[in-house]
Amino acid sequence: MPTHNEDIVLLAHGDGGRLTHELVTGLFLRHLGNRVLEAMTDAAAFPVGEGRMAVTTDSFVIDPPFFPGGDIGKLAVCGTVNDLAVSGAEPRYLTAAFLIEEGFPLADLERVVASMAAACRDAGIEIVAGDTKVVGRGHLDRIFINTTGVGVIPAGVDLGYHRISPGDRILVNGNLGDHGMAVLATREGFGFGDRLVSDCAALHRITGRLLAELEGVKLMRDLTRGGLATSAKEIATSSGVDLWLSETDIPVGAGVKGAAEMLGVDPLYLANEGKFLAVVAPGEAEKALALMRADELGRNARIIGEVKAGAGNVFLKTALGGTKYLDLLAGAPLPRIC
């Protein structure tokens, strides 16, 4: 079927002229429109109260842009919301910058933007500023999206490595590896793709609840690139303690477990997009677990380990009773996972 010029993104959609204007008003504003964005000024202005703000940025280059459980648009909203959430911030505003390859189907772009809009509505957050660049064929693979998030940190929230101490418990809010395996299976056409679905979701409600109800939440971290193992190692190194994880307590779904065994990859290093780790004071760990499980994004939450005095290492007590040393991922990368 021939592709008509009006069905694809053209270089002229990014030149700041008439087609850019049509794309912005006819597509972006139609889906994402709000009072701040519609002002169409060089910078979006919004009122803030005195306090602490948080800002985070992330580029999404996922291959393929559509996958079971989501797409690059949903991911670009949830990923940045989650970086704010685990920092203890209430997400407020997003910016969205699109990099698009000439020839990208406009219908696919619309699908991505509609998906962003739905994710923003779900998360109660607004996109207040945007940018679109179109580059020639072969100079970029289809579509990349950068989102930058601005949030407000409620008074009294204090998260950080400095608060971690021996005895603290380590929790996760559910099964690990779903996103990484779903993307890998889709990308490589492994066939069991439809049983594997990304966990892509916005975590700010569950993290906000934990912070509102408990005083013993020390640190949170979303388990994206590099998975649980990489985050655990970073936490251990930065806070100068050891993390002891128990393999039998770490939740991994049957589909991911099977596929991981078949492919020889370790689910602890696979990316997640709706999972986070929380380090919680021992006396509040059970309450944190109950709060997580009361949320639909934490039904399978678990206490997976404990902080011990040490020198920045992560140890995994295996199902067979041995002890394995976990390190940062080195080599064998799984690129373009988010």
Place this chain on the structure above:
Amino acid sequence: MPTHNEDIVLLAHGDGGRLTHELVTGLFLRHLGNRVLEAMTDAAAFPVGEGRMAVTTDSFVIDPPFFPGGDIGKLAVCGTVNDLAVSGAEPRYLTAAFLIEEGFPLADLERVVASMAAACRDAGIEIVAGDTKVVGRGHLDRIFINTTGVGVIPAGVDLGYHRISPGDRILVNGNLGDHGMAVLATREGFGFGDRLVSDCAALHRITGRLLAELEGVKLMRDLTRGGLATSAKEIATSSGVDLWLSETDIPVGAGVKGAAEMLGVDPLYLANEGKFLAVVAPGEAEKALALMRADELGRNARIIGEVKAGAGNVFLKTALGGTKYLDLLAGAPLPRIC
């Protein structure tokens, strides 16, 4: 000369593991380090006072990444600073997200990052959060950078289309087309490249001065993609007035004028990266001009036209006495100019 693996960016530099860590601490933090960025958390936290904030985002995909007068790093800082500046905001914080093609020379990356650091120091702004993604060869053309800027809008600043009225004067802070022509000449190897230098510069000091000293500054706009003509048309359309520009009053350097004639391009549509337009009440136009000229970035500032009652059109009184109708750029795009 053979290229060694240690001299180029590898996929593993973007996988969140050991090499990512080395790149972040060994290169990014070394050049860009500050207290907020060094906290290395998922989101950067900073205190804000009550008031209005501004946020803006821009991706830079310029081809080539190095050009006379600057590079993609300097551009990524100045471009976003300028979007904040013309919105009346004092730039405070930037985020920087790097998209890098596997195989990009680490020495070039360092050159870009050092250039960003210098531009940040000059502008008095800090990069507080960052992200790095590496994609496989052929999936992205060398390096793209997204910057998102957060600024504070001083009390009393009110810029916008609603303030424009007939009689207002239109000013620019200097010669037009320098950036667009420098990039075009370099990209196409036209040979007169070394006489043409980008005007890439941060404009917040000169815009801040205008706002501090005058009450009649109605609107400002940086003249990037699409140049003066495109911005003028957007202003006319959005505010429902006509803009009358005088060709003989519009400053264009001799080098750009000559090259533009040779290539058949119109300098009024060429991108600038250190030029802005200001709409100023007639009674303060001369004072605005004097303030601009007192700044090294405004030495060749001019009053180039006037607002009249109308229907959203832009007219150019030509040097020969005729009147030309200026519209949005349509077709013949000059892609990847910023």
